[in-house]
Amino acid sequence: MSATQYARIKQALRTRIESGELRPGDRVPSENQLVTQFGVSRMTARRALLELAEDGLLTRTQGLGSFVADNRPVSSITQIRNIAEEIRQRGHLHSCRVLGLETLVTDAALALKLGLAEGEELFRSELLHLENDVPLQWESRYVRAQLAPGYMDQDFTAHTPSAFLSAVAPLTEADQTVEAVLPGQAVAAALQMPTDQPCLKITRRTFSHRGVVSLAELWHPGERYRLGSHIDT
């Protein structure tokens, strides 16, 4: 349940779009129809449609209506690669196991890491990404509930969290750190690697125009993963 009316309406429309019930080019309910359907004022219905348009899910034309936007090109940022796409580009099979899903509230430590206030609602997902059935990435992600309603209802074996997040809260900025560390027992077990072999760990914080969206820890077996980049001045 969303805390606000406009978020409720946005989520309802988003679900209909993502399920395929509403396809690109289809007209979505008008502001006045949403007023009736959801029992809100027009300004509230309007806000839902405006924000979906901002996120790139709708296009709106005065006198005509609001329409589901064409599937956007996936490359919003080339620097941050989606692990699933990366694996598929190598011609390999990507699969994903969901190890955990929970809802929690920021304590002091988490608030500091994320740059948020204490007591804000978060989702947390813990996933394992495999390349040809060999573990490649252990992903632990905190997501700001407010900016990504519906996160907990996603099927992450079909679409990565990144893909969902870039749809609901398009990336405007990110910062990340890369470290070499030893894995803990749990991470080593998940990645099927010894605890005395190094991991490449990426800690990445992503932002949309509405602020921090998520904080992800991505652990990779040092043996099986390298980070490449090309620089053009």
Add this chain to the structure above:
Amino acid sequence: MSATQYARIKQALRTRIESGELRPGDRVPSENQLVTQFGVSRMTARRALLELAEDGLLTRTQGLGSFVADNRPVSSITQIRNIAEEIRQRGHLHSCRVLGLETLVTDAALALKLGLAEGEELFRSELLHLENDVPLQWESRYVRAQLAPGYMDQDFTAHTPSAFLSAVAPLTEADQTVEAVLPGQAVAAALQMPTDQPCLKITRRTFSHRGVVSLAELWHPGERYRLGSHIDT
């Protein structure tokens, strides 16, 4: 003249920000103050502030007010940092020990790694960079003699190889990979770290307009070094 009220307000605030009258961190008029100043309703004043926040010019906090945002840093991962500058920027002492210097000729393996023909003359330097006398980076570098004559005569305790190379063969391109690995005996000893602790290893190939200039391996104790980057779309 703007056609709409909210655009008029936005333009007025933007002018004050861009002129420097309002500086990063300064509070801008509240919604209610704008209502009085511009003779509009609060929803209209609000829209002006919201859109400026979306554009990244303002940050807004409930209970506090709206403030001119900090100038966005334009740093990107496309930046190759000089280890000496990086250390000095932290306000620490950089020092460097020359562990080895030699001249050699590419064999088959080296030719492949560098993307050169066999039998080309190379310089090789092996250095240790310290931060406040604690080892931070072990640097092994192959340099194409043809493009960097005089390399062997440099005093690397005064200027890093990067600094010299960027002067004689300006960087046009680079590719690099980042890995988590265990150090060998020699590297661990140089870095004063145990052999069972991970290293962050960067392998970087640099190009000038005349082709490959150098290939560097940069080893860092995982404990003491992290790689940060900021991405702006």
Add this chain to the structure above:
DNA sequence: AAGTGGTCTAGACCACTTG
């Protein structure tokens, strides 16, 4: 207690597209 931004209402007039 006073001020801030966040959400929401129930209206209004308008420009625009279509049938």
Add this chain to the structure above:
DNA sequence: AAGTGGTCTAGACCACTTG
């Protein structure tokens, strides 16, 4: 002429921050 989105008003209650 009927419906759409675009702009705007004058209120309301709320959560949050500070003095």
